[in-house]
Amino acid sequence: MSEKTISLDLTTEKLYKKAKEEKIETVWDRKKIMKAPCGFGEKGICCRLCSMGPCRISPVKGKGAQKGICGATADVIVARNFARMVAGGAAAHSDHGRDIVHTLYMADKDGNYKVKDEEKLRKIANELEIQTENRDIYDVAREVAEMLLNEFGKPFGTLEFIERAPESRKKIWKELNIEPRAIDREIATIMHSTHMGCTGDAESLINMSMRTALSDGWGGSMIGTDISDVLFGTPVPRETEANLGVLKDNMVNIVLHGHEPTLSEMIVLAAEDPELVELAKSVGAEGINLVGMCCTANEVTMRHGVKIAGNFLQQELAVLTGAVEAVIVDVQCIMPSLVTLSECFHTKFITTSPKARIKGATHLEFEEENALESAKNIVREAIENYKNRQREKVFIPQEKNHATVGYSVESIKNQLTRVMNSNVDNSNPIKPLADCITSGVLRGAAGIVGCNNPKVKQDYGHIEMIKKLIANDVIVVTTGCSAQAAAKAGLMSKDARKLAGEGLRRVCELVDIPPVLHMGSCVDISRILNLVSDVSKYLNVDISKLPVVGAAPEWMSEKAVSIGTYVVSTGIDTWLGVVPPVTGSEEVVDILTNRMEDMVGAKFYIEQDPIKAAEQMLQRIEEKREKLGI
Numbered sequence: 001m002s003e004k005t006i007s008l009d010l011t012t013e014k015l016y017k018k019a020k021e022e023k024i025e026t027v028w029d030r031k032k033i034m035k036a037p038c039g040f041g042e043k044g045i046c047c048r049l050c051s052m053g054p055c056r057i058s059p060v061k062g063k064g065a066q067k068g069i070c071g072a073t074a075d076v077i078v079a080r081n082f083a084r085m086v087a088g089g090a091a092a093h094s095d096h097g098r099d100i101v102h103t104l105y106m107a108d109k110d111g112n113y114k115v116k117d118e119e120k121l122r123k124i125a126n127e128l129e130i131q132t133e134n135r136d137i138y139d140v141a142r143e144v145a146e147m148l149l150n151e152f153g154k155p156f157g158t159l160e161f162i163e164r165a166p167e168s169r170k171k172i173w174k175e176l177n178i179e180p181r182a183i184d185r186e187i188a189t190i191m192h193s194t195h196m197g198c199t200g201d202a203e204s205l206i207n208m209s210m211r212t213a214l215s216d217g218w219g220g221s222m223i224g225t226d227i228s229d230v231l232f233g234t235p236v237p238r239e240t241e242a243n244l245g246v247l248k249d250n251m252v253n254i255v256l257h258g259h260e261p262t263l264s265e266m267i268v269l270a271a272e273d274p275e276l277v278e279l280a281k282s283v284g285a286e287g288i289n290l291v292g293m294c295c296t297a298n299e300v301t302m303r304h305g306v307k308i309a310g311n312f313l314q315q316e317l318a319v320l321t322g323a324v325e326a327v328i329v330d331v332q333c334i335m336p337s338l339v340t341l342s343e344c345f346h347t348k349f350i351t352t353s354p355k356a357r358i359k360g361a362t363h364l365e366f367e368e369e370n371a372l373e374s375a376k377n378i379v380r381e382a383i384e385n386y387k388n389r390q391r392e393k394v395f396i397p398q399e400k401n402h403a404t405v406g407y408s409v410e411s412i413k414n415q416l417t418r419v420m421n422s423n424v425d426n427s428n429p430i431k432p433l434a435d436c437i438t439s440g441v442l443r444g445a446a447g448i449v450g451c452n453n454p455k456v457k458q459d460y461g462h463i464e465m466i467k468k469l470i471a472n473d474v475i476v477v478t479t480g481c482s483a484q485a486a487a488k489a490g491l492m493s494k495d496a497r498k499l500a501g502e503g504l505r506r507v508c509e510l511v512d513i514p515p516v517l518h519m520g521s522c523v524d525i526s527r528i529l530n531l532v533s534d535v536s537k538y539l540n541v542d543i544s545k546l547p548v549v550g551a552a553p554e555w556m557s558e559k560a561v562s563i564g565t566y567v568v569s570t571g572i573d574t575w576l577g578v579v580p581p582v583t584g585s586e587e588v589v590d591i592l593t594n595r596m597e598d599m600v601g602a603k604f605y606i607e608q609d610p611i612k613a614a615e616q617m618l619q620r621i622e623e624k625r626e627k628l629g630i
């Protein structure tokens with residue numbers, strides 16, 4: 001990749017240039033210093049699970065070490081490593097979900113955390129067979145919280161929310177013995193089974209990976225999404241802007257980065273506090289400009305329209321503008337490099353979670369018991385730092401784009417019902433969407449999700465793929481850093497319908513939506529699971545038979561590996577734009593890209609060219625349509 005083309009995004013290019021001029025190191029420089037990735041690690045054939053090793057298997061068949069010291073084959077080593085990635089990803093998402101439920105447990109009508117969406121809480125309570133009539137909503141909240149906390153470690157049974165899946169799916173999971181039991185249990189089982197001298201069979205390990213991944217998608221993540229909606233409101237469509245151009249020269253700029261809305265919701269409140277707004281004015285700023293980064297941005301833009309500063313590869317660049325008073329983070333996807341980078345400017349890099357302390361950062365622990373006060377203290381630090389801004393170092397690129405965001409399943413259904421009310425029978429809000437698909441006005445739907453990765457030109461994978469799909473009448477739903485790429489590129493603006501094929505354009509006009517729908521953060525991929533399940537149930541066709549596809553064109557994190565695995569296990573073919581570290585095992589590659597189809601009706605595709613991948617996706621969609629006779 002040439003230095004000139006690190007990104008599709010002009011702001012990235014401009015700030016990367018600034019970094020070069022000022023000799024400030026960024027992720028792309030470190031990648032260059034790293035040179036080519038370790039060949040063993042890249043293929044997944046190194047093992048350091050015990051101290052007889054570390055062992056590495058020769059990538060050449062018949063030459064050099066073909067087994068680890070214990071006798072583990074490349075297939076076993078690769079599958080164990082893959083399983084551990086899934087466990088890591090599932091742990092991150094699910095621990096986030098757990099924390100949200102703890103917050104629900106302590107919610108109180110007089111406290112900082114309240115129940116905002118009572119209707120959703122009642123719906124969940126009913127699903128869990130918890131009594132709601134004539135009860136205080138906070139009693140219901142506590143009982144729901146207790147029951148959901150139990151999902152992490154309950155000794156018997158399977159996860160409650162898998163009941164939301166269509167019967168045909170549940171049957172497949174049961175037959176394969178991959179119905180997730182308790183969330184922590186699935187993660188622990190992988191850690192146990194991948195311990196030295198346990199499972200020595202690649203297929204069993206992938207099987208376990210599917211079960212653990214399902215405990216993420218249909219467990220921890222789904223719990224995280226649902227309870228976030230209960231506490232902070234179920235998103236509805238709203239307007240926002242995206243890209244680093246949302247930073248303001250004359251305001252206290254605060255970048256909120258990380259994942260859990262428990263922190264960010266309080267920071268949003270704190271930034272609106274009149275006393276703090278006054279304080280900002282007293283230090284010479286016009287006010288407080290709160291913007292989001294990574295999944296925290298998705299959480300707060302979906303619920304409040306807070307502007308999106310950027311996605312994963314722009315976290316360093318935000319600091320490089322020299323205009324950021326504080327980067328406030330909680331957990332996940334936070335580059336430790338922000339410590340040294342912030343030192344080059346006046347920026348305060350503030351960690352808030354004991355789960356993600358970073359040496360050299362300012363640690364102001366966020367206390368949920370005293371949430372608003374705690375958030376105000378953090379915001380105050382940022383405001384007081386405004387006076388230290390070095391004007392000569394400031395460079396804010398002006399690029400930004402308009403986006404309409406906030407498409408929860410509920411808001412999609414509302415929008416469909418409201419707009420199509422007059423022309424269709426709206427007894428089931430899913431009917432208009434299903435009709436559009438069966439009639440062929442929409443050829444299908446694609447979930448494009450995941451990260452940025454410096455191995456890929458930033459946003460190129462997302463944007464090229466999305467453009468190709470919408471031009472061919474495939475409606476796109478997105479989350480995570482992919483959603484932000486789309487927002488920055490203007491694809492979430494209603495104007496973007498001009499880039500859509502005729503069918504999709506008509507639907508967008510009629511329903512008044514952009515062709516690319518922002519469904520939230522990465523845990524909110526659970527929203528996509530719910531939506532697809534609704535369509536599957538309505539049409540009485542298993543998910544694997546629907547013209548629906550998924551992709552993570554620029555994935556990088558373990559969370560993405562868990563996501564990909566639960567999406568495939570849910571019956572949705574998934575394209576990966578970055579090769580996962582499995583190519584050292586023919587068997588594992590065969591399972592993931594071939595045999596999984598016999599097991600769960602879907603498989604992984606690995607294609608680094610996003611346009612080729614989109615062509616394959618379109619082809620697959622048409623094959624499914626043909627099989628369905630639609």
Ligand code: BF8
Nearest residue numbers: 295333450451480481522
């Ligand atoms: O959980 S898409 S880089 S921010 S891992 Fe991280 Fe990837 Fe972005 Fe959110 Ni998801």
Ligand code: SF4
Nearest residue numbers: 047050053055068070
């Ligand atoms: Fe080597 Fe086996 Fe130990 Fe892994 S578990 S380090 S392959 S001896």
